[in-house]
Amino acid sequence: MKQLITLNINGEENEISISPDATLLQVLRNELELQGTKRGCDTSACGCCTVHMDGKAVYSCVIYAMAAQGKEITTIEGLGGNGQLDPLQDAFIQAGAVQCGYCTCGMIMSARQLLDDVKNPDEEQIRHAIAGNLCRCTGYTKIVDAIKMAADS
Amino acid sequence: MAGADLIGQSVIRPDAHDKVTGGRGYPVNVSMPRMLHAKLLRSPYAHARVLSVDTSEAEKLPGVKAVLTAADVPQIPFSPVFFCPVESKSLVRDMLILSDRVRFAGQPVAAVAATSEVIAEKALELIDVEYEELPVVFDPEEAMQEGAVQLHETAANNVAKNPAFEFGDVEAGFAEADHIFEGVYQTQRVHTCYMEPRVCVVDCDRAGQFTVNSSMQHIFGLREKLAYALGIPQGRVTVIKPPYIGGGFGGKLDLGYIEPIAALLSERTGRPVRIEQTRYEDFITTARHAIKVYLKTGVKNDGTITAREAKSILDTGAHATHGAEVIMVHGLFGVVFPYRCANKKWEGFTVYTNNMIGGGYRGYGCPQGCFAVESQIDEICEELDLDPIEFRLKNAYQKGDPHPFNPNWSLNSYGYAEALEQGAERIGWNQRNPAGSSPGVKKRGIGVGTQGIWVSGCMGFPDILEHTGAIIKLNPDGTADLASGSVDLGAGQNTVLCQIAAAEIGLEAGQVRMSYADTNTVPFDAPIHASRGTYSSGLAVQTAAAEVKKRVLEIASFMMETDPEELDISSGQVHAKGSPETGIPITAVIDIAESPFIVDTEEGPGPSSPPDLKGTIMGTSSMAPPENPSPATALFVEVEVDTDTGVVDVLRCVYAHDLGRVINPNAAEGQVEGGMQQGIGYALMENLVFDQETGACLAGDFLDYKMPTAVEMPRSIESIFIETIEPTGPFGAKSLAEQCVTVPAAAIAAAVYNAVGVRIKDLPITPEKVLRALGKLD
Numbered sequence: 001m002k003q004l005i006t007l008n009i010n011g012e013e014n015e016i017s018i019s020p021d022a023t024l025l026q027v028l029r030n031e032l033e034l035q036g037t038k039r040g041c042d043t044s045a046c047g048c049c050t051v052h053m054d055g056k057a058v059y060s061c062v063i064y065a066m067a068a069q070g071k072e073i074t075t076i077e078g079l080g081g082n083g084q085l086d087p088l089q090d091a092f093i094q095a096g097a098v099q100c101g102y103c104t105c106g107m108i109m110s111a112r113q114l115l116d117d118v119k120n121p122d123e124e125q126i127r128h129a130i131a132g133n134l135c136r137c138t139g140y141t142k143i144v145d146a147i148k149m150a151a152d153s
Numbered sequence: 154m155a156g157a158d159l160i161g162q163s164v165i166r167p168d169a170h171d172k173v174t175g176g177r178g179y180p181v182n183v184s185m186p187r188m189l190h191a192k193l194l195r196s197p198y199a200h201a202r203v204l205s206v207d208t209s210e211a212e213k214l215p216g217v218k219a220v221l222t223a224a225d226v227p228q229i230p231f232s233p234v235f236f237c238p239v240e241s242k243s244l245v246r247d248m249l250i251l252s253d254r255v256r257f258a259g260q261p262v263a264a265v266a267a268t269s270e271v272i273a274e275k276a277l278e279l280i281d282v283e284y285e286e287l288p289v290v291f292d293p294e295e296a297m298q299e300g301a302v303q304l305h306e307t308a309a310n311n312v313a314k315n316p317a318f319e320f321g322d323v324e325a326g327f328a329e330a331d332h333i334f335e336g337v338y339q340t341q342r343v344h345t346c347y348m349e350p351r352v353c354v355v356d357c358d359r360a361g362q363f364t365v366n367s368s369m370q371h372i373f374g375l376r377e378k379l380a381y382a383l384g385i386p387q388g389r390v391t392v393i394k395p396p397y398i399g400g401g402f403g404g405k406l407d408l409g410y411i412e413p414i415a416a417l418l419s420e421r422t423g424r425p426v427r428i429e430q431t432r433y434e435d436f437i438t439t440a441r442h443a444i445k446v447y448l449k450t451g452v453k454n455d456g457t458i459t460a461r462e463a464k465s466i467l468d469t470g471a472h473a474t475h476g477a478e479v480i481m482v483h484g485l486f487g488v489v490f491p492y493r494c495a496n497k498k499w500e501g502f503t504v505y506t507n508n509m510i511g512g513g514y515r516g517y518g519c520p521q522g523c524f525a526v527e528s529q530i531d532e533i534c535e536e537l538d539l540d541p542i543e544f545r546l547k548n549a550y551q552k553g554d555p556h557p558f559n560p561n562w563s564l565n566s567y568g569y570a571e572a573l574e575q576g577a578e579r580i581g582w583n584q585r586n587p588a589g590s591s592p593g594v595k596k597r598g599i600g601v602g603t604q605g606i607w608v609s610g611c612m613g614f615p616d617i618l619e620h621t622g623a624i625i626k627l628n629p630d631g632t633a634d635l636a637s638g639s640v641d642l643g644a645g646q647n648t649v650l651c652q653i654a655a656a657e658i659g660l661e662a663g664q665v666r667m668s669y670a671d672t673n674t675v676p677f678d679a680p681i682h683a684s685r686g687t688y689s690s691g692l693a694v695q696t697a698a699a700e701v702k703k704r705v706l707e708i709a710s711f712m713m714e715t716d717p718e719e720l721d722i723s724s725g726q727v728h729a730k731g732s733p734e735t736g737i738p739i740t741a742v743i744d745i746a747e748s749p750f751i752v753d754t755e756e757g758p759g760p761s762s763p764p765d766l767k768g769t770i771m772g773t774s775s776m777a778p779p780e781n782p783s784p785a786t787a788l789f790v791e792v793e794v795d796t797d798t799g800v801v802d803v804l805r806c807v808y809a810h811d812l813g814r815v816i817n818p819n820a821a822e823g824q825v826e827g828g829m830q831q832g833i834g835y836a837l838m839e840n841l842v843f844d845q846e847t848g849a850c851l852a853g854d855f856l857d858y859k860m861p862t863a864v865e866m867p868r869s870i871e872s873i874f875i876e877t878i879e880p881t882g883p884f885g886a887k888s889l890a891e892q893c894v895t896v897p898a899a900a901i902a903a904a905v906y907n908a909v910g911v912r913i914k915d916l917p918i919t920p921e922k923v924l925r926a927l928g929k930l931d
Binding site for chain 2: 019034035036038039040041042043045046048076077080085089090092093094096098099100101102103104105108123126127128130131132133134135136137138139140141142143144
């Protein structure tokens with residue numbers, strides 16, 4: 001039996017009819033067509049589905065959409081603004097931190113929380129902040145470079 | 154920056170902006186109106202006969218639109234491997250889309266298409282399958298014994314392939330040796346861990362034409378294998394090239410179960426059908442094969458190798474698929490080729506077991522061979538007190554030597570010695586301490602692993618497709634569209650191929666765009682695999698671009714009343730050679746080509762140019778590369794081994810690689826850094842473990858399958874690119890992609906030995922194995 005709920009995504013209220021067991025990830029991708037949030041596993045292990053809920057980076061694959069009611073959800077589509085990239089998005093481009101790019105959006109969301117919490121993180125803080133986001137292409141080197149670059153900008 | 158100056162520039166990826174803002178181009182995002190979702194019912198048994206499948210209850214579930222069992226699908230045995238023609242002798246055609254015989258735990262036995270994934274999953278629970286369990290065999294050497302359970306009637310003793318090579322006189326070579334070393338080296342099954350799951354959407358229209366979107370490394374291989382398995386002509390299948398996919402690394406180099414099943418469900422329902430694999434399904438879909446290598450080497454006191462004999466046992470799992478080809482690459486490039494030695498003998502066995510089917514993975518059999526060969530060299534050098542670098546230089550091929558695969562090719566660019574020497578200097582090899590001499594609980598060590606002979610594509614190899622093509626077309630605004638079948642897996646094909654086109658024509662980097670392609674519109678292209686993208690696809694793109702440039706100069710020579718030989722293009726400007734600031738913009742040339750023949754002006758209508766200058770300026774190519782030049786690699790690593798916990802930490806990697814010429818340094822470094830992640834995972838932690846009684850996968854998610862995170866990776870990965878300028882390559886380039894994954898395990902094992910004086914010969918080098926070797930565990 002579907003239920004009508006309202007989710008605040010990227011500053012907009014969305015009224016949607018969902019199955020109570022739908023995850024936030026499923027609702028974002030399938031109902032709202034916000035496809036920047038990716039599925040890489042099903043067990044809160046890869047980090048591709050990372051979004052912000054009330055300013056904290058969370059795995060949207062293990063949060064029921066029902067539980068996200070009344071929260072402020074931010075996805076990669078909600079970063080930046082007025083046609084401008086978030087400094088992290090720009091740094092990922094400039095540093096060559098993007099290869100296949102499948103992990104990128106989740107990675108940027110985790111890094112965004114780090115930079116919101118810590119003004120000038122050191123390399124160990126950066127590496128631990130993205131330890132819940134797996135990347136198979138880059139070895140993380142240029143991702144760490146990009147986060148440093150964004151922190152400095 | 155434009156023209157030839159673009160080569161060697163870290164041009165920014167054309168797809169990066171899209172990827173950081175959401176990434177629209179992945180096949181996982183493809184959705185179509187009225188699309189159905191399908192799920193596969195997979196066998197819990199590793200070996201069984203399917204006696205009956207009752208789908209009646211599932212079919213009654215509201216929302217279920219079609220159910221497939223073995224009785225509903227063509228029973229045409231096929232091989233799913235993309236890069237050989239399906240009926241070639243090299244491949245083993247032993248798979249069916251759905252079969253009444255199950256040979257591994259997880260093999261699909263039925264499929265359901267429904268209006269949602271949830272309904273499809275519920276329907277699977279309503280399917281009643283009656284199995285007759287059969288005896289199982291999981292160990293390949295047991296499977297080879299007389300009387301073992303037989304998996305396929307065509308393969309006596311479960312041996313699907315048994316290649317052998319012999320050169321010189323091995324017995325005489327061992328007689329000549331002062332020392333003989335023997336060892337057994339075991340590697341494990343690991344997954345490529347592409348982050349985008351395997352996913353497809355197949356749409357069968359009313360005319361029976363199938364349109365396929367899939368996260369794969371090869372559109373033409375997918376077309377051919379899908380058509381073959383379905384028993385239809387290739388012309389009825391169109392495969393759309395995705396703008397990019399979310400990683401492949403060799404793991405998306407074969408037809409899956411999902412594409413033919415989606416096709417049949419779509420044909421049956423008249424609606425598009427999507428199947429997205431779960432991560433668990435991905436883990437049991439493809440893996441680097443576990444190979445056991447028995448290796449025997451004879452050496453003289455001075456370190457000259459006199460003979461080498463080896464036997465390799467490859468566990469191919471339930472079907473031969475890639476195992477039929479991996480064994481050859483492993484034997485030749487992993488074991489036989491790397492060092493000069495007149496007397497060599499090798500025999501390989503691709504063995505069926507009730508394990509999951511192996512697949513392609515960066516290095517394609519070479520990492521398993523390299524681990525054995527390079528580990529044994531380290532043992533030889535330690536035992537005979539020889540310097541591992543001098544030993545290698547003494548026995549390695551050198552620039553100018555004939556290529557060991559084809560004596561008609563020479564190693565005309567070959568920087569193996571430079572890679573070893575420059576890497577050794579950077580890491581401080583001369584300061585390396587004797588094995589186990591580092592003080593304290595945490596001991597440091599340095600190790601080296603190398604790979605000499607490797608490939609830039611598959612030119613010259615039996616049954617393997619290598620030709621490739623490109624179409625480049627100039628637009629009125631002076632930009633160019635490049636269409637090619639080469640899929641960007643993430644390694645940067647879109648970037649590098651556009652860069653090569655722009656460099657050849659004389660445009661700015663951003664003026665060439667990778668455009669739409671599908672199997673109907675572009676020439677055949679071999680898969681993106683075998684380190685072939687830059688060399689082989691690069692040559693095809695360069696050739697098409699040269700044709701574009703030639704045509705531009707022909708038209709410009711009419712406009713400028715100059716011989717075309719006197720003209721050149723840079724930054725989109727056609728000018729006299731040596732005077733780039735003069736001349737006319739390329740857009741003026743394109744305007745002549747594209748404008749009507751008769752143009753009405755103030756003076757009245759008249760021809761704008763001779764008629765033979767009309768027509769869109771474009772270049773095409775479809776060609777095989779002339780050779781298969783070898784790159785060369787040396788990796789030096791520094792590790793720290795905690796002798797209390799057994800944990801090995803890789804502190805530093807210095808990777809030196811002869812790639813001919815760097816096209817894009819940032820992208821090249823990215824390849825190496827990612828290669829280190831995969832290589833370190835292989836060396837230290839990754840292991841796709843299966844229950845030895847049931848055959849069930851025990852590491853089916855990223856919580857149980859451990860791969861390196863940012864925390865476990867070394868803080869320092871240094872790339873040294875040796876530019877030997879390959880004469881046959883595009884702008885001198887050869888290849889890079891795979892050797893950086895091939896060498897880390899050997900280098901790390903050697904560094905662990907240097908740190909603590911114990912040698913681990915079976916991967917991964919876990920804390921448990923280290924502690925056991927140190928005598929700290931019972």
